[in-house]
Amino acid sequence: MAAQTGSQSVERASALLGLIVESGAPRTFSSLVDELGLAKSTTSRLLQALERSRLVYRDRAGAFRPGALFSLHAARPSALHDLAELARPTMEHLSTLCRETVNLAVARGGQLVEIDQVDSRYLIGATNWVGVDVPAHCTALGKVLYAYGALALPPGQLERRTAHSPVDRAQFEHALVEVRRRGWAGSLDELELGLAAVGAPVRAVDGTVVAAVSVSGPTNRINDFGITRLGDLLVTELRGLSGLLGHQPGRKGGSA
Amino acid sequence: MAAQTGSQSVERASALLGLIVESGAPRTFSSLVDELGLAKSTTSRLLQALERSRLVYRDRAGAFRPGALFSLHAARPSALHDLAELARPTMEHLSTLCRETVNLAVARGGQLVEIDQVDSRYLIGATNWVGVDVPAHCTALGKVLYAYGALALPPGQLERRTAHSPVDRAQFEHALVEVRRRGWAGSLDELELGLAAVGAPVRAVDGTVVAAVSVSGPTNRINDFGITRLGDLLVTELRGLSGLLGHQPGRKGGSA
DNA sequence: ACCCGGGTTCCATAATGTGAAACTTTGGAC
DNA sequence: GTCCAAAGTTTCACATTATGGAACCCGGGT
Structure with a gap:
């Protein structure tokens, strides 16, 4: 019933790696032992193997973090493409549901970076945004990333694009609270x-x-x-994506 | 020359993963078999385990690519920080050698993103660049990324910042050829x-x-x-970094 | 000095990983 | 359509390799 057939040490090591990468924060040895329920010795050996292979490394505090291979991948321009590929099915699905332009963005280097788009099914619709430089606080994507701390609001004046653009910082902060409460952000006539x-x-x-x-x-x-x-709708559909990005939603395990 | 002690299947699996991630391009099953010299059956089983753990996935063509865990990590703002951390020692070393400001940048979302800096030892020196938006073609970092195709030269006019800024596309392309030949790029008075x-x-x-x-x-x-x-000097020092980003340079003492 | 918690190494045990070969699937040639 | 080769997966007998309990080590708190 457990794993399919064959390689269990690899699966265990991968599980460790998963924990380390998925939780953004550094993981301590014992938290890993606890969470997977493996013997200390086994955990230690597996982690050593991962460390030798540069899949994890220990920071100064001795906690485990994603290793050089992950950094290498992250540095490649193609890395975000892969994310886009994972998200594609969900984005396509959203596109069929509402027929409008669907966009995917991440925060990178303190900026909002659009990485993929599924075009509107209508003739009139939002056009290509990928690579276009727009003030993030006037966009729904930007508001989301600001609201959840993926992006930090830069100092200085908030640019006004239209009469509806949010320009008052206090009001904007308040709007972000609202975003967190509802779980989604809107932007009507704020950019254009x-x-x-x-x-x-x-x-x-x-x-x-x-x-x-x-x-x-x-x-x-x-x-x-x-x-x-x-x-x-967005909130619901995107929940599915979380599963793709991490463990299988189905199989529970561990808890000895 | 056996590996240290213990987990060989994990190390073998990691080696496969390394090949897949390090070579930017998708890897085919047989190329992996050839390169590591493992039995087809073993390779197959290991890859299946990695696939189950979302460390790799097969694209439509059936080739192996870095999996969701890598994409997830790449999407995090902290990902580039990790790269910076890896590069830190080298950058510090450069700083002690020439006492000037040292910067690290990658291409992301079609743009140059500065991700780390070691400040000049002099009182007068280049100040903080991280997050500052500058025309990449006027910078040494930008020229390097353009020269090696990490970044694509955007269409349109090349912005002039000083009398020395490169603004003629043909001349600039020629300069990039020179960069590739020498292995490094210079930028004198071109930005400021x-x-x-x-x-x-x-x-x-x-x-x-x-x-x-x-x-x-x-x-x-x-x-x-x-x-x-x-x-x-840069070329020499940075060569060492490649090692860090990939295979082990040798398990021995290394850093004193 | 002592002890305690986090972590690594030892070691006997058997469970797990291994590769040759058989088998299946894919795709190209005719 | 048939035939064949290449690519990949599954089987299976075997022993190498992973496993976890216990012993050990190390640092730091009292």
């Missing part, structure tokens, strides 16, 4: 008149927000669909 | 009068350029040090 978007977070298994997905289109069509309905 | 920098690539084990490191300071001091000497 007639353009609206609704966005929600993509979470890793540990709950950390690692990316955001938005649906955007003409304000009237978005309104017709229903802002709240759209927000809730 | 009196500011100079020399940069060189950080390569993964397969040779792909994943990042760039530069040394920058007042033009006169950089000149005094010697542009070529600095370029060669």
Whole structure:
């Protein structure tokens, strides 16, 4: 019933690696022992093997963190492509549900980076955003990343793009509270008149927000669909993605 | 020359993973069999285990690519921090050698992203660049990333910052050829009068350029040090980093 | 000095990983 | 369509390799 056939040491080592990578924070040896329920000796040996292979390393405090191979991968431009590929099915699905442009973004280098887009099914719709530089606080994606701390609000004036753009920092902070409460963010006519978007977070298994997905289109069509309905839809659909990014949702194990 | 002690299946699996991640391109099953020299059956079983653990996945063509765990990590803002941490010792070392500001950058989302800096030992020197938005074609880091294809030159006018800024595309392309030939890039007074920098690539084990490191300071001091000497120094020092990013350089004492 | 908690090493045991070969699947040639 | 080769998976008998309990080590708190 346990693992399929064959390699159990590899699966155990991978499980350790999963714990280390999924929880953004450094993991201590004993927390790993506890969580997987393996013998200390076994855990120790497996971690040593992973360390030799540069899949994990110990920081100064002796805690385990994702190793050089992960950093190497992260440095490649193609890394985000892979994320996009994982998210693709979900994004396509959202596209079929609401027929509007769907976007995926992450925070990188203190900036919002759009990494993928599924185009609107309508002739009139949001056009390509990937690579375009827009003020994040006027976008649903940006609000989501700000709200969950994936992105830090830069100092200085908040740029005004339209009469609806949020420019007051206090008010904006308050709006972020609201975003966290509801679980999604809206942006109506804030970036460009007639353009609206609704966005929600993509979470890793540990709950950390690692990316955001938005649906955007003409304000009237978005309104017709229903802002709240759209927000809730996004939240629901994106929940599925968390599973993809981490463990299998199904199999429970461990707890000796 | 057996591995230390214990877990050989984990090490073998990790070796497979290493091959898959290090070579940017998707790896085919048989290339992995050939390269590691393991039995087909063993390779197959190990890869299946890695696949179950989401450390690799097979694309449509059936080739192996880094799995969801890698994408997840790459999406985290902290991912580049880890790279910075790996590069730190090298950067510190460069700093002690030439006493100027040392910077680390990668290409992300079509843009150059500075991710770490070791400040100049002088009172007058390049100040903080991290997060500052500068035209990449006027910087040594940018030239390096352009030269090795990590970054694509955007269409449109090349912004002029000083009288020395490269603005002619044909000339710039030619300069990139020169960069590739020498292995490093210089930028004298191109971004700001009196500011100079020399940069060189950080390569993964397969040779792909994943990042760039530069040394920058007042033009006169950089000149005094010697542009070529600095370029060669960078190339030499950064070669060591490739080791860190990939295979083990040798399990022995290493750092004193 | 003492003890305590986190971590590594030893070692006997057998469970687990191993590879040759048989087998299946895929795809190309004719 | 048939035939064949290459690519990959599963089987299976065997022994190498992983396993966990206990002993051991190390640092630091009292």
